[in-house]
Amino acid sequence: MDNKDLAKLSKADLLVMCEKLGIFKCKSKNKSELINLIDAKEDTKEDTKEDTKEDTKEDAKEDTKEDAKEDTKEDTKEDTKEDTKEDTDIVIINGDCMIELNKLDDNSIDCVITDPPYFLDKLDNKWCSNKINRDVKNSHITHLPKGMKFDKSQVKVLYDYYLELAKLLFRKMKPGAYFLSFSSPRLYHAIAMSCEIAGFEIRDMINWNYTQSMPKGMSVSHIIKKMKIPEAEKDRLIEEYKDYKTPQIKSCFEPICVAMKPLDKITFIQNELNFKTGLLDFSQKVGINNDRVPANIITTEEYNECYDKNFLVAKPTKLEKKDNSHITVKPLALIEHLIKLFSKKDAVIVDPFLGSGTTAVACKNTGRKCFGTEINLEYYNICLSRCGCGR
Numbered sequence: 001m002d003n004k005d006l007a008k009l010s011k012a013d014l015l016v017m018c019e020k021l022g023i024f025k026c027k028s029k030n031k032s033e034l035i036n037l038i039d040a041k042e043d044t045k046e047d048t049k050e051d052t053k054e055d056t057k058e059d060a061k062e063d064t065k066e067d068a069k070e071d072t073k074e075d076t077k078e079d080t081k082e083d084t085k086e087d088t089d090i091v092i093i094n095g096d097c098m099i100e101l102n103k104l105d106d107n108s109i110d111c112v113i114t115d116p117p118y119f120l121d122k123l124d125n126k127w128c129s130n131k132i133n134r135d136v137k138n139s140h141i142t143h144l145p146k147g148m149k150f151d152k153s154q155v156k157v158l159y160d161y162y163l164e165l166a167k168l169l170f171r172k173m174k175p176g177a178y179f180l181s182f183s184s185p186r187l188y189h190a191i192a193m194s195c196e197i198a199g200f201e202i203r204d205m206i207n208w209n210y211t212q213s214m215p216k217g218m219s220v221s222h223i224i225k226k227m228k229i230p231e232a233e234k235d236r237l238i239e240e241y242k243d244y245k246t247p248q249i250k251s252c253f254e255p256i257c258v259a260m261k262p263l264d265k266i267t268f269i270q271n272e273l274n275f276k277t278g279l280l281d282f283s284q285k286v287g288i289n290n291d292r293v294p295a296n297i298i299t300t301e302e303y304n305e306c307y308d309k310n311f312l313v314a315k316p317t318k319l320e321k322k323d324n325s326h327i328t329v330k331p332l333a334l335i336e337h338l339i340k341l342f343s344k345k346d347a348v349i350v351d352p353f354l355g356s357g358t359t360a361v362a363c364k365n366t367g368r369k370c371f372g373t374e375i376n377l378e379y380y381n382i383c384l385s386r387c388g389c390g391r
Helices: 003-008 011-021 031-089 097-101 153-172 188-198 221-226 231-240 268-275 332-342 358-366 377-387
Strands: 090-093 109-114 173-182 201-209 253-260 297-299 348-351 369-373
Touching: 003 031, 011 031, 031 090, 090 358, 090 377, 097 153, 097 369, 109 153, 109 332, 153 173, 153 188, 173 188, 173 201, 173 268, 173 332, 188 201, 188 253, 221 231, 332 358, 348 358, 358 369, 358 377
Parallel strands: 090 369, 109 173, 109 348, 201 297, 348 369
Antiparallel strands: 173 253, 201 253
16 A cells, blocks of 8 residues: 555544554654555565575575485486496306306306307417416417417317316306307317216207418428428429319307206206296297398308308408407307397306407397406407496
8 A cells, every 4th residue: 555545534533544564652653654654564564575586596596406415316326226227137256267267156047159269379288377467468269370380289278177177167157048159169178078077968059150260281392492302303203293282171160069967857848937047048039031040050141042041150350350459359249149049138148268258249239247267468458448348
């Protein structure tokens, strides 16, 4: 109410208004003084109202800030939780597999897929981890380098080591769990026998066939040239043996030993219900038209249509390898195929010789958990770079 309206009121009405506004002891005041008191009180009320509005606004603003902070905090918590989950799903350790695997619970592994290293120093390593020269890059079970002398003692050394590893894994794996080991044609029997003696059943062998391979046999002409015989005889021998080479046939496949921990006197379906292991997943189709069930031959795409029943996988390209210095990188598609065939989602996959981490990446891509060890620090760092995790 403005001053003009107040002036129209009687003194009695103004006194009543003063009382309502909380203005007391003003009966001696005249009308003009009462109007001034009421006017002042009205202004104070308005200011208070504005202040209250501002305070309410400020409080609301602060509450919003607090809520936003709390939401951010919660989001961060959730993100951290997610990161932790991912980190615990993919565990990569720089250490000796025999030590680290022993820390796992018995009957806890769903599948093992590995490409074991051997003979670190010119194929003569004794498989003793405490004598490993960290400066030497570890090779994997592959074919003899061009011209390398054959050493039959390698078979015994490999067998002895792999037998101990297989015995350890046998304890740690669930009944019905599969143990897949890459090998080479000349050493496959040592891998398979060590697994069998450790208690595993050899269920099959998968051949990974490829065409990108260099001949290893060497010409004997350089030896003939060093022989202490007449030059004419040397020329004759070189011509006669120009098509003969040392006994190393060009190899175009790698065998994969498929071993399984036996079931505990129950059927496959009972074992499946108990441990989620033993049965193979044939829902994925392979071949040129993706209409065939998986076979025990895996080929490269260079093979012609008569091989269309197989799963086509080429060796890793330069693009796939990127800055990966590991010498025997396996194709990601190959490892993913094996993981999906021999395990289920959320399964625990172990690779004792992780190399550059292809198994870990494949597990991440297919929704499996991975526990991997790599003793070579350079390759361990490549693993961390590829997977973005580890410890």
